[in-house]
Amino acid sequence: MLLPVEPSVTFLPQPADKQHRFHAMVKPIGSTCNLNCTYCYYLHKGALLRQPEASRMSDEILEQHIRQYIEAQTGDEVVFSWQGGEPTFLGLDFFYKVIALEEKYCKPGQRIENDLQTNGILLDEEWALFLKKHNFLVGLSIDGPKRLHDRFRVTKGGEPTHDKVMAAAHLLKKHGVPFCALCVVNRENAKFPYDVYRFLTRELGVQRVQLIACVEPKVFCSVAPQRWDKANMPGVGTLQSKPGAEDSVVTDWSVDPDDWGYFLCKVWDDWYRRDCGKVFVDLFETAVAQSMGLPGQRCVTNEFCGKGMVVEHNGDVFTCDHYVYPEYRVGNIREKHWSAMAYSERQKKFGFDKRDALPQDCRTCLHLKLCWGECPKNRFIRTPAGEPGLNYLCPGLKKFYAHIQRDMPAILNRIRKDGK
Secondary structure: OOOOOOOOOOOOOOOOOOOOOOEEEEEOOOOOOOEOOOOOOOOOHHHHOOOOOOOOOOHHHHHHHHHHHHHOOOOOEEEEEEOOOOHHHHOHHHHHHHHHHHHHHOOOOOEEEEEEEEOOOOOOHHHHHHHHHOOEEEEEEOOOOHHHHOOOOEEOOOOEOHHHHHHHHHHHHHOOOOEEEEEEEOOOHHHOHHHHHHHHHHHOOOOEEEEEEOOOEOOOOOOOOOOOOHHHOOEOOOHHHOOOOOOOOEOOOOOOHHHHHHHHHHHHHHHHHHHOOOOEEHHHHHHHHHHOOOOOOOHHHOOOOOOEEEEEOOOEEEOOHHHOOHHHEEEEOOOOOHHHHHOOHHHHHHHHHHHHOOOHHHHOOOOHHHHOOOOHHHOOEEOOOOOEEEOOOHHHHHHHHHHHHHOHHHHHHHHHHHOO
């Protein structure tokens, strides 16, 4: 499962952004991957989008994307995010072309950044040297210690992958390649928050951690987000709204909402005691920023979305990484310029709907400005009053946001005192 690498954030206030900026995740090899992770949300896209096997981005599409993507933005920084499937399948020759094209089209005074989301299996000395030389930030997918990671992250033949991922991490460290750990919190590892967090920060030794809740409706392979049958949405707290029940609406590997809250609270406590200001956990950093009245620094906790789009290997553009379904195709860069799609009325509406479609239960919630209903792709539960559109993770999120209020005043006071 390959997910977005979001920029690490700090406690420093960020200036208001009045420039044209958006972010696109590039899928240059489509859903092609060397692993068969049980919980992967992208492996089925080949069949859903009727992609040929071994799809890969052509030189023509690559140049179109890089040129248009740079042209469409007026900020001083443009970030390219390379994902999949497994993007390292393309080989280094592809990424040498990437660097050459970025240099060709970069505007004066503009800075180009690259990040690469990978399972790490194909990384070797040559890859590490390249990533270091060209200042790539690497997102390494790892779900905790061996017994938890290997539960779902396996090869096509069902073999474990933890040892190979650890070898990749040691290689990145050896060459000084900056990397963060991307941990998918699922039904299994959510029960062991200390094991997961302490492994990532003390054994693996990363200073940046991205925590992703694994949530997929059972119909995710065929039914697009927000196209669910509202009549069949279960009520919050019912057995149907939790994994494991025969009539549950989510896959067996999805994290239980209560376990998500438990996991975040325990990790927060460990982070607050030992690592606050030293280890950057994305969900914690954005909660602190929003408590200061700053915008959310992750799309899932921000008031609006719509500025995190996707371009597939064939140039097709979709509204969001988790909305790569025919219903959410915006266009193709061979037919429309990136700017026309990114700043279109359709995309703006998609972004504003995140706020505008919130149920009343969310609008009156004490934690609204920390959560904003989380990701719309997870809003397939009914509120206690029976209104559809509540986020599946709501019970856990409420538990977490209430829990951190105990420590938030001290953190904010320290920021005001130290300026960081």
